[in-house]
Amino acid sequence: MGRKLLTEHINVEGIDTFEVYRKHGGYRSVEKALKTMTPDEVVEEVKKSGLRGRGGAGFPTGMKWSFLAKPEGVPRYLVCNADESEPGTFKDRQLMSKLPHLLIEGMITSSYALGANTSYIYIRGELLYVLRILEKAIAEAYAAGFLGKNILGSGYDLDLYVHPGGGAYICGEETALLESLEGKRGNPRNKPPFPAVQGLYARPTVVNNVESIAAVPVIVNDGGDEYAKIGVGRSTGTKLISACGHLNKPGIYEIELGVPVEEFIYSDEYCGGIWKGRDLKAVVAGGSSVPILPKELILKTAAGEPRLMTYESLSDGGFVTGTMLGSGGFIAMDETTCIVRNTWNFSRFYHHESCGQCSPCREGTGWLEKILHRIEHGHGTERDIDVLASVAKQIEGNTICPLGEAAAWPVSAAIRHFRDEFEWHIRNPQEATRPGAVYPGKAVLV
Amino acid sequence: MESTTAPVKPQFSEAAKAEIDRICKQYPEERRKSAMLPVLHIAQAEFGGWVAPEVQDLVAEVLGVKPIEVYEVSTFYTMFNLKPVGKHVLEICRTGPCQLRGSDELTLELERITGAKVGGEPSADGLFTLKEVECLAACGFAPVVQVREKYYEQLDTEESVNAMLSELRNMVHRPALPWEEKGLPNAVANN
């Protein structure tokens, strides 16, 4: 059994209340940090822990914190990214609704480290019920003296608020999130300036994912070095994986980074294998925007090594034979899955969610969706596959924010590994569009 | 006979006003516009599940911004309904992971039972509006439908779908929102 650092007490009755959470060791990190450590010492522990951002990009959290500009007399902000809209990812919602005080404790300790006196949790608007859970927990923390003025007599003040979005995936992108928090459309900003210099209200700001912030209390309590002992290489600590699709036991699993992918899919401790006794066909390992891999390549690297649940192992081989850990949204597809249909569905998602600021993304995602729709519905032409690949290529690197790439990668990867299946759709439209039709061939492993 | 009274301008209930005041205090004084999305959510809940142009104007007035600044936002975010809706808006997730577990079939089934069309008018009885949405962050419990603040998950059996619909049909009033705990304002009691 792997160690559980965040979710150890998740099933304890009443753990969403201050009293029970506190009884199980809650808020110790706030006491330790505010009473015995300087803010810089907290940052140092987070650096030592090797914690990498859990929102998708995997950037080292301690390093990001040390980039925060600290001009005298200017407020700075910590903003928690609880937008969670990456298809396949549903860990933050669960963590916040069951363990609201863990996030609040993390927000206090992290805000102290960064010298922020006002912090926000930006939560996706659909989760208004979770917002109410958080607000209730925040009120409890104020009442207990862990928020507000002069926390625990330390002289440190912090106000913490929850802010709902309105249903827009792009608001997960950190600069779009800040625009949205300012009451505007969620249009990503050009960078630089980076949020660390000019973020919320043009003030220095750190934006971190829920799970990253929830890991901070553990790191402060046990020390960064202890945390770094868990995991493999530069993938330290534990990670929440939200597993969905055709699995026997979909759900949220806290794993120690380094579990073999094969064990994660098939062992009873985790997903318990593929449903209905079927065979696995493909996996999208890190949320819908990362490249899809066929069964053979997700279980083993191109060199034949077992693939592990780490940032490095999953990306082994670059985008040719590898993928990304991303946000930990693990989508498994069984042998009856139509890859064309799935790729079309994801393209429709990105087209729908493009904010429309840059033409390569606004138009390109529309073309991807249209061409894939055509192929899926039996009207594809021989040229379509190359046009798709070329549209995807032209979006990459030509946009303000990474949503463009997020839309392009799944298409490029699906063509790379499942080109035969696309061709089969185009050449045998009648057969391919029959309800329940399954491509009879195999994936290409390059 | 033609009505001689001017159309009634919408007004927030006292409870909602108090909630809006509380929310506005969360942002710096000169950044009141930040309260845009939370206030739009309150407005939508107060005025029948959608934000009519005059409701958006009211939001602009309350926040001290130009109406266009509200329209820009309300049209960007998919949670805000710009047309009248049925008593219950069923937001059906159609994204990949839900599709893998049968959301297309669920959508057809809901259209068949309610008689409403996705993206169209409410059902003839005024009870249901069907709306397809993208990933609701509940992919492991697919297929998923959200109705107001409630998630209905694993809707992959006839029983689960029927249980959801009969729960909604039997709801005389919608559940009170936290800021209305002292009783529903008249304007929304029948929503």
Ligand SMILES: Cc1cc2nc3c(=O)[nH]c(=O)nc-3n(C[C@H](O)[C@H](O)[C@H](O)COP(=O)(O)O)c2cc1C
């Ligand atoms: C289109 C898009 C959507 C994103 N959605 C999320 C999200 O829902 N949650 C999240 O934490 N990060 C999301 N990110 C990443 C954020 O921009 C940012 O990198 C992250 O919140 C930083 O936190 P971390 O360092 O703790 O991972 C998204 C990025 C892009 C480009």
Ligand code: SF4
């Ligand atoms: S890449 Fe797409 S989502 Fe990102 S800023 Fe450009 S148009 Fe908007």
Ligand code: FES
């Ligand atoms: S795909 Fe439906 S909830 Fe995520």
